[in-house]
Amino acid sequence: MTDPAFIRKGTQMVRMVKRKGRNNWEIFYPLPADLRVALKTPALYRTLATGDRQEAANRYPAGVVEVILEVSKLKQRLTESPFVVQPNMAASQELQQKITPAQPTTKAISIKAVIEAWRSDLKPQLSKSTQEEYERAINRLLTWSKSRDLRFIHEFDRKKVREFVSETYHGRSGKTVKLALGGLRGVWDHSFTVGWTDDKSTIWSNHNYNDRMKIGTGEIKTDDQSELPFSFDDIRALLKGLQPVAFKQLVALALITGARSSEIANAKRDRLSLREDGYWLDIHGTKTKSAHRSVPIPRAFDPFVESLRDETTGDYLVPLFEEKEWSNERDRARYINKEINRKRRLLNLPNTHRQGVHSTRRTYIELLEGEEVPLGTIKLLVGHKRTDLTIGTYSKGTYVNLRKAVECLTVPEELSQVINVLTKYQTTPK
Structure with missing residues (x-):
């Protein structure tokens, strides 16, 4: 029977703690003087098996009761066996094993092991662009961890996460950081899914970075900094x-298809087809599932499209930097867009600081909306997800007349003429 007086005395300084380098909360239980001598330790630590403070607080009362019962049994054994006060080595080791809390399983789990498991099990389920987004965050984390000599997931806590963000995402927006932390949270959670840890980690969640604030600068992006068409x-x-003229062709092709800058830079010649109603471009977008689509091209630009089709022989509708080698299409598109934007800025357009190659896509959407093309149809053309219950869940746009919609896309006649003669010039940059 546990002595109530002993319980009151023994629990005066009992508290919940989180020791440095530990991933889980623990119960700290100071021992009476006689047990300190016998066990050669001033206190017991017992894990609450969670890194979440609220969950640990919920488990704490029951955990304290278990520790009190354990200490009572140890005290009883000490009373019955006086020689334990001066234990031999074997007895001391046996007793120590019984009172030492089990170490969190996360101690044996390396960061690289968790990442490789995630890559094998979950990465293939994501879109290509999301995979690349997550991989960028993972590579940043691995580089930073190596510089700090961090190898195991239990070595990370919320403070470490904040340090990682401040050092590797300085000047980036809070929105970018949230995407990265969301990916890393998914990687960490996979260790729970496969049974390596007892609880999901919360260290990557709820950091409350402002979407518009740039990390470490205090600068907030205002509405007048958003991109314009x-x-x-x-x-x-x-x-x-x-x-070169090939840059003009890319701008024109983006304008008449509404494609993303990366999609248009990597547009393939064999994805251009002539149907009964005119030319269509099959866009193999990777940003979302909706990004993969076929878009009709307004008939007013048939001469331009035919020239692109007939005057190029390579893989791409607009051949650029053919002498370079690329590890993937994303790198190629990024390089092309960077070069176009660099030369665009030299033209000193009125709103140049708020525009980019992507601005052609905004112009395309603005023109269609100006002609009162239904929003659901515009989303089909530009590869946006249709989230409405009726237009999206029930209707997939199977019978939407996309050709009729794009023929509403009108630009001044003289501008059409400029576009239609672009391919009469050299198309490969020197």
Whole structure:
């Protein structure tokens, strides 16, 4: 029977603690003087098997009762066996094993092991662009961890996560950081899914970074910094001033298809087809499932499209930097877009600091909306997910007349003429 007086006395300094380098919360239980001598330790630590403070607090009362019962049994054994006060080595080791809390299983789990398991089990289920987004965060984490000599997942806590963000995402927006932390949370959680840990980690969650704030700078992105579409005057300036001509072709092709900058840079020649109603471009977008789509091209630009089809012989509709080798198409598109934007800025357009190659996509959407094309149809054309219950869940747009919609895309006649003669010039940059 446990002595109530002993319980009151023994629990005066009992508390919940989280020791440095430990992933889980623990019960700290100071021992009476006689047990300190016998066990050669001033206190017992018992794990609550969770890194979440609220969950640990919920488990704490029951955990304390278990520790009190354990200490009572140890005290009883000490009273019955006086020689335990001066134990031999074997007896001391046996007793120590019984009172030492089991170490968290996370101690044996390396960061690389968890990442490889995630890559094998979950990565293939994600879209290509999401995979690349997560891999960038993982590579940043591995580089940072190596510099800090961190090898195991239990070595990470919320403080370490904040340090990782401040050192590797300085100047990046809070939105970018949230995407990265979301990916890393998924990687960490997979260790729970496969049974390596007893609880899901919460260290990557709820850091409350402001979407618009740039990390470490205190600068907040305001509405007047958001990207703008190109005006017709902007497009005229681009089609006149950009060099080489292949850059002009990419801008024109993006304008008449509404494709993303990466999609248009990697548009393939064999994905252009002539149907009964005109030319269509099959866009193998990777950003989302909705990004993979076929888009009709307005008939007004048939001469331009036919020239692209007939005057190029390589894989791409617009051949660029053919002498370079690329590890993947994303790198190729990123390089091309960077070069176009660099030369675009030299033209000093009125809103150049708020525009990019992606602005052609905004112009495309603005023009279709101006012609009162239904929102659901615009989403089909630009590869956006249709989330409405009716237009999205029930209707997949099977009978939407996309050709009729794109023929509403009208630009000034003289601008159409400029686009339709672009391929009369050299298409490969020197």
